Amino acid sequence: xxxxxxxxxxxxxxxxxxxxxxxxxxxxxxxxxxxxxxxxxxxxxxxxxxxxxxxxxxxxxxxxxxxxxxxxxxxxxxxxxxxxxxxxxxxxxxxxxxxxxxxxxxxxxxxxxxxxxxxxxxxxxxxxxxxxxxxxxxxxxxxxxxxxxxxxxxxxxxxxxxxxxxxxxxxxxxxxxxxxxxxxxxxxxxxxxxxx
Ligand SMILES: Nc1ncnc2c1ncn2[C@@H]1O[C@H](COP(=O)(O)OP(=O)(O)O)[C@@H](O)[C@H]1O
Ligand SMILES: [Mg+2]
Numbered sequence: 001x002x003x004x005x006x007x008x009x010x011x012x013x014x015x016x017x018x019x020x021x022x023x024x025x026x027x028x029x030x031x032x033x034x035x036x037x038x039x040x041x042x043x044x045x046x047x048x049x050x051x052x053x054x055x056x057x058x059x060x061x062x063x064x065x066x067x068x069x070x071x072x073x074x075x076x077x078x079x080x081x082x083x084x085x086x087x088x089x090x091x092x093x094x095x096x097x098x099x100x101x102x103x104x105x106x107x108x109x110x111x112x113x114x115x116x117x118x119x120x121x122x123x124x125x126x127x128x129x130x131x132x133x134x135x136x137x138x139x140x141x142x143x144x145x146x147x148x149x150x151x152x153x154x155x156x157x158x159x160x161x162x163x164x165x166x167x168x169x170x171x172x173x174x175x176x177x178x179x180x181x182x183x184x185x186x187x188x189x190x191x192x193x194x195x196x
Contacts, residue, residue, distance in 0.1 A: 001025065001027065001054065001055060001076055001077075001191055002052070002053075002054060002055075002056055002057075002058070002071070002074055002075045002076055002077075003021060003025070003027065003056075003057045003058070003075065003076065003077045003078075003079065003187065004057075004058045004060060004068075004071055004072055004075040004077075004078045004079070005017055005018040005021070005057065005058070005059050005060065005078075005079045005080075005081065006058075006060045006068070006072065006078055006079075006080060006095060006099065007080055007081055007082060007091060007092060007095050008091050008094055008095045008098070009082075009087075009088060009091040009092075009095075010061065011083075012081045012082050012083050012088060012113060013081040013083075013111075013113040013114065013143070013149070014033075014059055014060070014061070014081050015031065015033065015059050015153070016149045016150075016152070016153060017079065017081050017111065017113065017143065017183075018031070018057055018059035019059075019152065019153060019158065020152065020158055020159055020160070020180060021057055021079070021183075021184070021187070022057040023158035023160065023161075024158065024160060024180075024184060025057070025184075025187075026055075027055050027056055027057040028042065028053075028055065028056050028057070029042070029056075029057045029058075029059060030042045030043075030044065030050075030056055030057070030058050030059070031043055031044065031058070031059040031060070031061065032044045032050075032059075032060055032061050032065050032067070032068065033059065033060070033061030035061075044067070049067060050067045050068065050070065050071055052070055052071050052074045058071050058075070069102055072099055072102045072103050072106070073102050073103045074103075075103060075106055076106075076107065076190060076191065077106070077107045077108075077109065077187050077190050077191075078099050078103070078106045078107070078108050078109070079109050079111055079183070079187075080092060080095050080096055080099070080108060080109065080110045080111065081111045081113045081143075082110060082111070082112060082113065082126070083112075083113060083114055084112060084114070084115065084122050084126055089126060089129055089130060092110060092130065093130060093133040093134060096108055096110065096130075096134055096138060097134070100136060107139070107186075107187075107190040108138045108139065109138070109139045109140075109141060109183065109186050109187070110126075110127075110130060110138055110139070110140050110141075111140075111141050111142065111143055111183060112126045112127075112140070112141070112142045112143070113142075113143045114143070114144070114145040115142045115143070115144050115145065116144070116145065117144040117145065117146070117175050117176075118144075118175065120142070122142070123140065123141070123142040126140075127140045139186050141179070141182050141183050141186060142179060142182075143176065143179045143180065143183065144175055144176050144179055146173065146175070146176040148162055148163075148173050148176060149176075159173065159176065159177065159180065160177065160180075163177050
């Protein structure tokens with residue numbers, strides 16, 4: 001399985017989400033962004049080529065790097081995190097169109113990140129705006145805003161490990177864990193489809 005996490009814009013949560021998914025699916029995480037704040041991942045130097053391998057998660061920094069085209073073309077799933085602002089959604093339209101052009105078969109999951117907890121208004125309204133400009137099939141899901149995302153990268157522990165580490169954590173982080181399970185559910189559907 002090859003998952004790419006991509007948006008032409010920075011600061012939307014690509015590296016934070018990548019880290020969780022790589023941990024969950026036990027994929028090696030590879031990035032072209034030297035400033036992810038994550039330890040123990042492979043960082044591609046500016047001039048080195050990208051090897052496309054199975055069982056990888058590629059986290060692509062928010063700039064257009066020509067080397068990522070080949071990886072996108074081979075990805076089973078492309079997760080496109082975005083924030084909710086108008087400018088972010090515009091960049092997301094550009095990103096999704098670009099991914100579709102490079103890989104018409106890719107399963108694209110737009111993930112509205114940092115939404116207010118327990119509120120699907122932002123997801124529904126972002127989806128409605130995006131659907132005006134994206135006329136092919138794309139999945140949508142949301143990840144709420146939670147300080148555990150920063151805590152996870154700081155500690156090098158996935159949010160799944162943090163969640164199960166104490167009774168209190170199981171209580172306070174249930175919401176964001178369920179958001180991630182919804183995203184993971186979409187990914188697993190696509191993976192199962194590929195096998196049948
Ligand atoms: N769901 C979230 N809740 C709270 N903070 C988040 C969330 N997702 C990302 N962040 C924070 O947003 C900032 C940018 O995230 P990052 O993953 O580095 O984005 P990118 O890789 O797209 O540049 C980081 O400080 C990160 O902790
Ligand atoms: Mg990043």
